[in-house]
Amino acid sequence: MFDRQSLTALQSIFIKEVTRYFRIWVQTLLPPAITMSLYFVIFGQLIGSRVGQMDGVSYMEYITPGIIMMSVITNSYSNVVSSFFSAKFQRSIEEMLVAPVPTLYILLGYVLGGVSRGLLTGIIVTIVASQFVDIQVYSWGILFFVVFLTSMMFATGGLVNAIFAKKFDDISIVPTFILTPLTYLGGVFYSIQLLPEFWQNVSMANPILYMVNAFRFGFLGFSDINITTALILISAFIVSLFSLAYYLLNKGIGIRS
Amino acid sequence: MQQKAIQISNLKKTYGSSVEALKGISLSVEEGDFVALLGPNGAGKSTTIGIICSLVNKSSGEVKIMGHSIDKELDAAKRCIGLVPQEFNFSQFETCKQIVVTQAGYYGVPRHIANQRAEEMLKKLSLWEKRDTPSRELSGGMKRRLMIARALMHSPQILILDEPTAGVDIEIRRSMWEFLTELNESGTTIVLTTHYLEEAEQLCRNIAIIDQGKIIENTSMKDLISRLDIETFVLDVSSVPTEFPCIDKVCFRKRDESSIEIDVPKEAGLNQVFAWLTEQGIEVLSMRNKSNRLEELFVQLTENGQS
Ligand SMILES: Nc1ncnc2c1ncn2[C@@H]1O[C@H](COP(=O)(O)OP(=O)(O)OP(=O)(O)O)[C@@H](O)[C@H]1O
Ligand SMILES: [Mg+2]
Numbered sequence: 030m031f032d033r034q035s036l037t038a039l040q041s042i043f044i045k046e047v048t049r050y051f052r053i054w055v056q057t058l059l060p061p062a063i064t065m066s067l068y069f070v071i072f073g074q075l076i077g078s079r080v081g082q083m084d085g086v087s088y089m090e091y092i093t094p095g096i097i098m099m100s101v102i103t104n105s106y107s108n109v110v111s112s113f114f115s116a117k118f119q120r121s122i123e124e125m126l127v128a129p130v131p132t133l134y135i136l137l138g139y140v141l142g143g144v145s146r147g148l149l150t151g152i153i154v155t156i157v158a159s160q161f162v163d164i165q166v167y168s169w170g171i172l173f174f175v176v177f178l179t180s181m182m183f184a185t186g187g188l189v190n191a192i193f194a195k196k197f198d199d200i201s202i203v204p205t206f207i208l209t210p211l212t213y214l215g216g217v218f219y220s221i222q223l224l225p226e227f228w229q230n231v232s233m234a235n236p237i238l239y240m241v242n243a244f245r246f247g248f249l250g251f252s253d254i255n256i257t258t259a260l261i262l263i264s265a266f267i268v269s270l271f272s273l274a275y276y277l278l279n280k281g282i283g284i285r286s
Numbered sequence: 287m288q289q290k291a292i293q294i295s296n297l298k299k300t301y302g303s304s305v306e307a308l309k310g311i312s313l314s315v316e317e318g319d320f321v322a323l324l325g326p327n328g329a330g331k332s333t334t335i336g337i338i339c340s341l342v343n344k345s346s347g348e349v350k351i352m353g354h355s356i357d358k359e360l361d362a363a364k365r366c367i368g369l370v371p372q373e374f375n376f377s378q379f380e381t382c383k384q385i386v387v388t389q390a391g392y393y394g395v396p397r398h399i400a401n402q403r404a405e406e407m408l409k410k411l412s413l414w415e416k417r418d419t420p421s422r423e424l425s426g427g428m429k430r431r432l433m434i435a436r437a438l439m440h441s442p443q444i445l446i447l448d449e450p451t452a453g454v455d456i457e458i459r460r461s462m463w464e465f466l467t468e469l470n471e472s473g474t475t476i477v478l479t480t481h482y483l484e485e486a487e488q489l490c491r492n493i494a495i496i497d498q499g500k501i502i503e504n505t506s507m508k509d510l511i512s513r514l515d516i517e518t519f520v521l522d523v524s525s526v527p528t529e530f531p532c533i534d535k536v537c538f539r540k541r542d543e544s545s546i547e548i549d550v551p552k553e554a555g556l557n558q559v560f561a562w563l564t565e566q567g568i569e570v571l572s573m574r575n576k577s578n579r580l581e582e583l584f585v586q587l588t589e590n591g592q593s
Binding site for chain 1: 301336339340341342343360361362364365367369371373375376377378379380384385387388389390391392393394395396397436440
């Protein structure tokens with residue numbers, strides 16, 4: 030399983046993935062830097078100065094972790110969903126299928142490719158943020174752990190999406206109708222303490238809330254929710270999505286006739 | 287006993303619930319052989335190849351590659367094969383070099399070796415100048431050659447080519463033939479599909495004809511050709527004779543005002559024919575085969591299948 034040949038195959042997929050998003054960096058790495066700068070300018074500086082403090086820190090400081098997380102989520106997801114779908118569409122996926130690459134490594138190669146783009150985007154946005162706000166870190170460990178798991182989860186989700194996708198529209202449905210709303214409602218811009226109790230409870234069903242809050246905890250040391258719960262939840266999601274993706278790939282769903 | 291390179295038994299494939307693409311195919315290919323897989327459009331050639339290379343799931347039957355069953359030892363089976371598919375299947379934005387090096391990586395070839403091999407293969411297929419060109423900027427013939435280079439990156443024992451010369455100009459086709467012949471002489475087993483019978487005749491030792499999901503002929507090229515008993519020639523002549531006798535079993539026909547057709551049985555000679563024409567004061571300006579004899583036979587065979 031962990032033989033050298035399979036690892037070489039994994040390395041090849043990973044390099045191919047990284048090369049892909051660097052080649053099209055204007056579409057992949059630049060937009061989050063621009064969009065997130067706008068968020069910082071508009072919400073952080075212009076509106077933020079009127080909002081005042083949230084949970085005891087400036088509004089800018091409050092939204093920074095959420096905004097970083099938002100770009101990590103979108104980029105991990107969209108990297109895998111576009112790359113895998115276009116491999117299916119152009120049939121270059123066959124290059125992998127004719128070769129003895131174990132399913133697990135195809136899965137890992139794409140997921141790690143997505144994770145790497147998620148993390149890189151996270152770093153870019155953090156650098157942008159540091160131009161606007163003095164970034165403090167409460168716990169590097171938690172920070173890294175949460176961001177890694179989150180991008181892994183969404184990269185795997187993107188793969189599942191791409192496996193089922195039959196046309197280009199199918200790869201934008203989930204990001205547009207599910208991911209974006211959940212992210213905006215996931216406590217990026219506000220503390221759920223501000224909501225009426227009913228909506229607080231509804232928000233608790235949103236997995237992204239846990240990730241944003243856990244990540245914010247890594248920066249600021251406080252959170253709307255329990256960190257352990259958040260980590261367990263993310264891990265559970267990863268395990269289920271990963272098993273699902275493995276099962277689908279192994280059966281050749283959407284890739285073998 | 288020599289091991290078979292490819293052994294297919296009673297292979298069936300139904301796409302969805304109704305399209306019966308293969309209806310029980312059995313075929314074996316000896317190690318070192320050069321085999322043509324022929325058949326009309328939609329006969330099931332690509333489906334057969336797809337199953338051999340695990341791009342298509344079979345419905346039933348058995349496939350063994352160099353003795354490895356694709357059900358039990360798929361990885362070992364995959365390592366023995368290099369595939370040149372019918373349709374281009376590159377990532378359009380990757381360069382030639384990236385494509386072949388990545389492919390080698392999938393087979394577990396370490397990167398530094400893959401880089402050397404890429405240079406060797408791309409040079410052999412005259413693509414080295416194009417190494418940094420994205421695949422979408424290549425011409426059709428270059429893409430075909432790139433697919434051959436890619437298939438050979440892991441030095442497979444068997445090379446399978448699905449219509450490798452479709453849309454390739456004559457010069458490059460000839461150089462591909464030369465390349466494949468050399469490859470076969472150095473021990474690689476080759477299976478190819480083509481719609482050019484001349485190509486099959488030129489290259490292959492054995493031939494399998496598949497029609498509507500069944501093998502209707504599987505024999506040596508020599509045997510097939512020996513079955514062609516009459517050959518038809520077209521002669522362009524200075525004037526057309528007034529009578530059309532049969533001379534020494536060779537029969538004449540008028541074709542138009544400046545040419546005639548003659549049917550020549552295998553055992554007959556042409557000397558008498560020319561002698562008679564000279565007697566009549568008719569000059570033969572040129573002579574050619576009416577059509578590829580193999581083509582005639584192919585049409586005959588596949589038409590029989592339709593009934
Ligand atoms: N993915 C698919 N789904 C459904 N039917 C298919 C699929 N692929 C092929 N077929 C059908 O299976 C039959 C055999 O097709 P195949 O591609 O194997 O033919 P072929 O011999 O390669 O033809 P050609 O010379 O045109 O390439 C055809 O009737 C075709 O329509
Ligand atoms: Mg075909």
